Amino acid sequence: MRSSPVAGLLGSVFGVAAAVTRLARPKALHPKGIVAQATLSVTGVGRTGSPLLDITGRWPATIRFSRAVGLPDVVPDIGGMAIRIHADRPVDILLASTGLGPISRYVLTTGWRTTGRTMTSMFPVRVAGRQLLLAAIPTGDGGTWTLQHATPLGRWETLGRVTVDTWEDDDENLHFDPVGNRLPGSRYPRLLGALRDPSYPAPDEGPETT
Numbered sequence: 001m002r003s004s005p006v007a008g009l010l011g012s013v014f015g016v017a018a019a020v021t022r023l024a025r026p027k028a029l030h031p032k033g034i035v036a037q038a039t040l041s042v043t044g045v046g047r048t049g050s051p052l053l054d055i056t057g058r059w060p061a062t063i064r065f066s067r068a069v070g071l072p073d074v075v076p077d078i079g080g081m082a083i084r085i086h087a088d089r090p091v092d093i094l095l096a097s098t099g100l101g102p103i104s105r106y107v108l109t110t111g112w113r114t115t116g117r118t119m120t121s122m123f124p125v126r127v128a129g130r131q132l133l134l135a136a137i138p139t140g141d142g143g144t145w146t147l148q149h150a151t152p153l154g155r156w157e158t159l160g161r162v163t164v165d166t167w168e169d170d171d172e173n174l175h176f177d178p179v180g181n182r183l184p185g186s187r188y189p190r191l192l193g194a195l196r197d198p199s200y201p202a203p204d205e206g207p208e209t210t
Contacts, residue, residue, distance in 0.1 A: 033066030033080070035168040036116055040085055040147070046159030049062045049128025050185040052087055052160050060086045060161060064174060065115045068096070076110035081119040081145075082134055082176040083162065092181040095119035095136055102153045105133065116142060124152050126187040136162060 037060070044056030052059075068078035074143055078099035084090055097109045098120045107118050116138045124131035131152050136145040143164040148156040182188050 006114070016204060030088070032070055032200065033064045035171050035174065036063045036065070036164040037061075037166045037168065038063050038162050038164045040083075040160060040162050042160040043158070046149060047156070048132055049130060051181050052085065052091060052184050053149070054140050063087070063162065064170075064176070065173040067114055073112065074167065076112055078108050078110055079117045079119060083136075084176060084181070091183055092178045092182045093121065093134060093183065094178050095121055095134065098122055100135060100137075100156060105135070124182065127183065127185050132186070
């Protein structure tokens with residue numbers, strides 16, 4: 001199945017913008033961040049359709065928090081939270097600061113803090129025939145996030161939590177690829193793939209991963 005003309009056009013525009021930005025700095029978006037080694041604890045009550053998130057277990061994870069545009073700290077910026085789950089194979093999940101309501105979960109929000117913000121995946125992925133959104137919600141202790149899932153307009157349900165074990169300095173060689181390292185059982189949306197930074201490989205919706 002071929003990508004739509006709209007997706008291709010948007011992808012081209014985004015690619016040109018990212019290329020121009022990289023003339024000024026190597027990493028177009030999320031240039032600076034904070035890295036943490038963490039633990040993902042899955043409760044086993046989730047109904048995402050992905051075994052990784054529905055079966056009780058504990059997985060080591062690497063998290064990078066960042067400000068999307070890289071504006072000075074005195075200026076509010078969009079927040080980013082990238083999670084790499086070290087399962088049988090790496091799984092990368094990218095989240096951005098948004099609201100949680102049926103509409104606001106698709107609206108980016110700005111703020112001053114790099115961590116401690118509500119983050120969602122914004123764009124749903126298809127898992128087991130249904131659309132899935134993920135959210136990470138801070139608990140207030142500065143090192144734990146509740147991980148939740150929902151359908152595009154549905155109610156959020158808790159599936160586990162992410163807890164920081166150690167904080168580290170940023171690693172400029174740390175890159176996340178939610179296309180190549182997508183959630184087991186998921187299909188990546190073509191439109192989102194077309195909008196991605198061209199430094200990542202082109203997505204192929206293809207069969208669901210296992």
